[in-house]
Amino acid sequence: xxxxxxxxxxxxxxxxxxxxxALLRDGRPADLGVAATKSSPIDVVTEMDIAAxxxxxxxxxxxxxxxxxxxxxxxxVEGNSGVRWVVDPLDGTVNYLYGLxxxxxxxxxxxxxxxxxxxVAAPMRGETxxxxxxxxxxxxxxxxxxxPAPPLDQALVSTGxxxxxxxxxxxxxxxxxxxxxxxxxxxxxxxxxxxxxxxAGRLDGYYERGLHPWDLAAGDLIAREAGALTxxxxxxxxxxxxxxxxxxxxxxxxxxxxxxxGAWHD
Numbered sequence: 001x002x003x004x005x006x007x008x009x010x011x012x013x014x015x016x017x018x019x020x021x022a023l024l025r026d027g028r029p030a031d032l033g034v035a036a037t038k039s040s041p042i043d044v045v046t047e048m049d050i051a052a053x054x055x056x057x058x059x060x061x062x063x064x065x066x067x068x069x070x071x072x073x074x075x076x077v078e079g080n081s082g083v084r085w086v087v088d089p090l091d092g093t094v095n096y097l098y099g100l101x102x103x104x105x106x107x108x109x110x111x112x113x114x115x116x117x118x119x120v121a122a123p124m125r126g127e128t129x130x131x132x133x134x135x136x137x138x139x140x141x142x143x144x145x146x147x148p149a150p151p152l153d154q155a156l157v158s159t160g161x162x163x164x165x166x167x168x169x170x171x172x173x174x175x176x177x178x179x180x181x182x183x184x185x186x187x188x189x190x191x192x193x194x195x196x197x198x199x200a201g202r203l204d205g206y207y208e209r210g211l212h213p214w215d216l217a218a219g220d221l222i223a224r225e226a227g228a229l230t231x232x233x234x235x236x237x238x239x240x241x242x243x244x245x246x247x248x249x250x251x252x253x254x255x256x257x258x259x260x261x262g263a264w265h266d
Contacts, residue, residue, distance in 0.1 A: 071088075152254065159185060183204075210240060
């Protein structure tokens with residue numbers, strides 16, 4: 001990696017994710033409270049989401065005051081440097097609330113609208129993933145490659161479910177139709193971790209509807225740099241309508257089934 005700006009952005013993202021991960025891991029109160037709800041009463045934001053986002057944005061703004069921000073918990077700054085940070089301070093909030101280990105800190109840096117660096121830290125797994133555009137994907141110092149593609153009926157695929165009841169019901173119908181076509185389905189609870197697990201060869205594929213830029217930005221780059229294909233509906237980039245990531249050979253048949261089953265609408 002020779003671009004000094006991207007080197008700087010990656011280093012800052014890694015340090016911000018490390019600090020936020022430590023805060024979330026070590027500072028979790030025994031009586032953790034729900035600060036608010038997002039899309040529905042069961043889509044929660046805790047006091048720790050808010051504290052972690054403030055830590056990240058304060059740290060990055062201290063080092064790069066002219067950059068923009070887009071954060072799940074409300075950070076929104078235009079900036080004038082051409083760099084924007086896309087931050088999910090706690091991806092997998094419900095897991096965190098219940099004391100389950102699959103949650104993460106996701107930080108991506110965009111340069112002129114394109115993601116150039118991404119970091120996903122999963123503190124309870126002791127893992128930090130990172131990637132830069134054109135530079136490969138890594139778990140710590142270990143280079144990552146997605147799994148060789150099996151036939152679709154031997155593929156292990158992960159997904160997630162929306163917190164809006166009507167959307168969840170439709171997603172359950174799609175999963176019901178999809179399961180007989182696959183080895184099995186998993187539901188981890190953190191989109192960023194699922195995307196990194198595709199990169200690490202722990203999953204053959206992943207799909208979900210209803211994701212936001214902060215859910216996707218870092219993990220999508222990490223998956224692509226590990227050799228996975230990512231997209232949305234056929235011909236589209238991942239979006240709120242649909243995000244798909246999978247090994248080449250699994251991606252197209254999975255995407256085709258999801259389109260056939262109407263995974264992108266109610």
